[in-house]
Amino acid sequence: MIEVENLTKRYGRTTAVDGISFRVRKGEILGFLGPNGAGKTTTMRILTGYLPPTEGTARVAGYDVFEAPIEVKKRVGYIPETPPLYPDMEVDEFLDFCAKIKGIPGPSRKGKIDEAVDKTRVGDVRGRLIGRLSKGYRQRVGLAQAILNNPDVLILDEPTAGLDPKQIIETRELIKGLGGDHTIVLSTHILPEVSMTCGRVVIINKGKVVAEDTPENLTRRLRGAGALRVDVRGEATAAAEAVRSVPGVVSVRPRPESAGVATLEVEAEPGRDVRPDIARAVVSRGLDLLALHQVGMSLEEIFLHLTTTDAARAEAPPAAPRSAEVTA
Amino acid sequence: MTSLRNVAAIVEKEWRHYFGSPIAYVSLTVWALLFGIFFYFAFSFFLRESMMAAQQMEFGGGPKMSLNELLIRPVMHNMAVVALFLAPMLTMRLFAEEKRQGTIELLATAPLTDLQIVLGKFLAAAGLYGLMILAGLVDLALIWHYASTPPEWKPVLTGALALLLFGSCFLALGVFVSTLTRNQIVAGILSFCLFLGVWTLGWADDPGAGPVMKAIAYLGVTTHMEDMVKGVVDLKDVVFYLSFIAFGLFLAHQSVQSQRWRA
Numbered sequence: 001m002i003e004v005e006n007l008t009k010r011y012g013r014t015t016a017v018d019g020i021s022f023r024v025r026k027g028e029i030l031g032f033l034g035p036n037g038a039g040k041t042t043t044m045r046i047l048t049g050y051l052p053p054t055e056g057t058a059r060v061a062g063y064d065v066f067e068a069p070i071e072v073k074k075r076v077g078y079i080p081e082t083p084p085l086y087p088d089m090e091v092d093e094f095l096d097f098c099a100k101i102k103g104i105p106g107p108s109r110k111g112k113i114d115e116a117v118d119k120t121r122v123g124d125v126r127g128r129l130i131g132r133l134s135k136g137y138r139q140r141v142g143l144a145q146a147i148l149n150n151p152d153v154l155i156l157d158e159p160t161a162g163l164d165p166k167q168i169i170e171t172r173e174l175i176k177g178l179g180g181d182h183t184i185v186l187s188t189h190i191l192p193e194v195s196m197t198c199g200r201v202v203i204i205n206k207g208k209v210v211a212e213d214t215p216e217n218l219t220r221r222l223r224g225a226g227a228l229r230v231d232v233r234g235e236a237t238a239a240a241e242a243v244r245s246v247p248g249v250v251s252v253r254p255r256p257e258s259a260g261v262a263t264l265e266v267e268a269e270p271g272r273d274v275r276p277d278i279a280r281a282v283v284s285r286g287l288d289l290l291a292l293h294q295v296g297m298s299l300e301e302i303f304l305h306l307t308t309t310d311a312a313r314a315e316a317p318p319a320a321p322r323s324a325e326v327t328a
Numbered sequence: 329m330t331s332l333r334n335v336a337a338i339v340e341k342e343w344r345h346y347f348g349s350p351i352a353y354v355s356l357t358v359w360a361l362l363f364g365i366f367f368y369f370a371f372s373f374f375l376r377e378s379m380m381a382a383q384q385m386e387f388g389g390g391p392k393m394s395l396n397e398l399l400i401r402p403v404m405h406n407m408a409v410v411a412l413f414l415a416p417m418l419t420m421r422l423f424a425e426e427k428r429q430g431t432i433e434l435l436a437t438a439p440l441t442d443l444q445i446v447l448g449k450f451l452a453a454a455g456l457y458g459l460m461i462l463a464g465l466v467d468l469a470l471i472w473h474y475a476s477t478p479p480e481w482k483p484v485l486t487g488a489l490a491l492l493l494f495g496s497c498f499l500a501l502g503v504f505v506s507t508l509t510r511n512q513i514v515a516g517i518l519s520f521c522l523f524l525g526v527w528t529l530g531w532a533d534d535p536g537a538g539p540v541m542k543a544i545a546y547l548g549v550t551t552h553m554e555d556m557v558k559g560v561v562d563l564k565d566v567v568f569y570l571s572f573i574a575f576g577l578f579l580a581h582q583s584v585q586s587q588r589w590r591a
Contacts, residue, residue: 048437052589073439084434086341088348097344100337101438103330145434 001026001153001183002047006056009042016042018207019056024200026152029179031198031215032187033303039207040187041081044155047185048078061152074103077151077182081158083142087131091122091141094130095148102149112148120144120174136167143171147178154178156186160193172197191303203303228266228275231291232282236262242285248274261290334440338448339455342422346456355414355456356463359407363464366406367399374399395471395479396559404487404557407464408550411457411495412523418456419502420516422449423584427510442584446503446577453499454492461488461495483559490556493569497549498523500576507583 002024009017017039024030034040045051046058049069057064063071086094095116099109117123120140125133130141139159146154159175160168176197178184188194194201195215203211211218232239236254239262244252248269255263268274275292282289346352378393426432435445465488472478498519505519506512530548532541545551549572552565 050433050436050588070439070441073437076437078433078437080430080433082430084429084431086345086429086431088345093344097337097341098434098438100340101334101435101440103333103439 001028001061002030002185003059004043004047004056005058007043007046007053007058008055009039009046009051010054015207017046017053020204020207020209021056022202022209022212024183024185026183027180028200029175029184029186029198031194031201032185032204033189033191033194033201034187034204035189038204040204041157043204044078044157044185044187047153047155048076049073050078074149075152076155077146077149077153078155079139079142079146079157079159081161083138083145085130085138085141085145087129089130090127091117091130091133092126094141095144098145099148104149112150116144116148119147119178121170136163136170139163139167139171140174143174147182150181152183154182154184154186156184158188159186160188160190168193227295228268228278229291229293229295230264230266230278230282230289232262232264233260233288233290234262236264238285239282239287240264242281242287243278246274246277246281248272248277331441331444334444335448335451338435338440338445339452342449342452343455346418346452351417352456355417356460359410359414359460360463360466362410363403363407364467366403367467370399370402395475396483399471400468400479400484400487401557403468404491405553407461407491408494408553411491411498412527413520414460415457415495415498415502415523416516416519418453419499419506420519421506421512422453422503423506423580424509424512424515428512436588442588443581446580446584450496450500450503450573450577450580453503454496457495457499458492461491480559483557486559486561487557489561490553493556493566493573494549494553497526497569497572497576500573500580501526502576504576504580504583507580507587 002022004023005021006019007017007021008015008019020039020043022030032040032043042051046053046065047060049060049065049072052066057066059065060072061075063075065072086097089097092113095113096109099113104112117126120143122137122140122144125137125141130138133141139162143156143159146156156175160171163171172193175184175186179197179199186193186198198215200214201212201218202209230239230243232242236257240252240254243249243264243266249266250269251267253265255265257263266274266278275294279289279292343352374393374395377398381393423432426435436442465484468484472481501522502515502519505522506515508518509515526547526549528548529544530550531545532548533545533551534541537545546568549569552568555562556565
């Protein structure tokens with residue numbers, strides 16, 4: 001549905017997007033992940049036909065965004081980070097205007113508006129001025145606008161930014177519900193959002209793609225690095241000492257004790273299973289081993305790992321093991 | 329067909345804004361009020377003159393008095409000055425406000441061309457301005473009701489046309505200026521200065537002026553009104569106004585497009 005090849009966008013001397021390529025299949029929900037300023041919004045704007053790329057091509061539903069922007073715009077629904085709304089219009093009035101400029105013919109206009117209103121649950125504010133709506137409702141009116149003409153592709157730039165937790169959950173459900181019918185690209189820097197809603201993730205940093213996979217695979221690929229969590233009843237320093245003595249253990253980081261239980265984060269050499277040795281070492285010192293399990297890196301850790309520079313990492317050691325390097 | 333529908337959608341939206349806010353009512357009121365005041369003064373002047381003419385008649389006939397020439401024409405000229413002041417109010421927010429609110433992104437990602445957006449906005453402003461002119465013509469209708477020999481109606485129509493074309497030049501330039509900034513006050517002030525500049529070009533017209541000054545004067549928007557207000561529609565004046573409007577809209581269109589490249 002979406003094919004992006006070697007896409008580059010320069011603003012004067014700064015390169016916002018630097019030769020990125022990815023594809024999105026029909027009906028897929030793709031998470032577009034990256035720190036602020038990574039080039040997410042620029043890429044999305046190019047996909048909507050709003051900005052012309054400096055180099056490379058992007059095709060949406062088979063149309064080149066540069067050659068046939070009008071055809072692309074007919075098939076794409078887009079909400080920028082702050083939904084573009086006219087505060088002095090009523091919700092119905094606004095949606096009617098959007099339907100007109102999206103070329104929805106008169107007879108079916110009412111039905112399409114009703115449908116979008118139902119899907120986004122803004123029915124109870126239809127007659128209100130947009131300027132008086134809460135942030136959550138505005139976001140939903142923005143979404144209603146985007147799905148009005150039932151576009152093949154939906155591009156959502158940080159759809160949950162600035163919402164309260166309940167609204168975030170509602171919006172996520174809404175987006176998940178829209179997947180399947182629509183191909184969705186959503187950008188965010190909130191990581192749980194990606195693992196909850198997206199089938200695939202593209203992580204970009206400084207305009208480049210640094211990783212692309214399913215959230216599960218990304219986590220699994222880094223698990224080989226062997227991060228362990230060890231719960232021991234007793235004093236943390238003693239427990240840490242016991243674990244540190246095991247050959248193959250690279251580092252041990254005690255977490256604050258709680259209720260007499262010490263939790264240690266242990267990093268082992270890659271490919272070496274040190275679990276039996278740790279168990280023996282702890283027990284032989286007369287400490288009670290309560291739990292011992294392998295942890296995959298959370299998406300947060302992967303993200304930090306991939307998007308922070310070496311210099312930044314030296315200052316604040318990441319939770320991620322050094323040896324794990326993901327190549328996209 | 330679709331492109332017409334798109335332009336109409338933009339016009340309708342802008343009109344909703346004009347009439348959903350005080351803008352339309354204030355401009356219509358101010359225009360009608362000033363038209364009335366100028367009309368009143370011109371009328372008083374005309375009455376005085378005709379009294380004097382009547383006295384002279386006793387001594388063997390005075391000059392022939394024309395309502396068109398002595399009443400309607402000066403009012404039209406005065407209203408041109410009012411248009412100079414009101415036009416920036418109608419155009420300053422057209423693009424500046426969309427940029428400030430971020431709604432320009434909504435328009436730019438809808439299946440509309442930049443030209444349709446520019447045309448829609450211009451036509452909305454020109455439409456409201458046309459309505460203002462009509463509101464003023466109501467005053468003139470009174471003459472038909474009371475005058476024993478009514479004035480000719482054709483010069484009134486051509487005068488109204490002159491006002492419309494003349495003001496639309498400002499509106500087209502105003503649309504362009506509005507694309508340059510996201511601050512409507514800045515757009516308003518810049519537009520006014522620009523309009524004033526274009527207006528004063530006409531002052532270069534002087535019986536002893538050389539060819540360069542003549543050419544500059546020709547570009548002045550007021551120069552081309554004279555004949556039309558008198559009732560003579562010369563094709564070259566109409567073409568001048570239409571090209572001026574087209575040029576303003578061309579600039580606006582280029583500006584909208586280039587901002588997309590630089591954005």
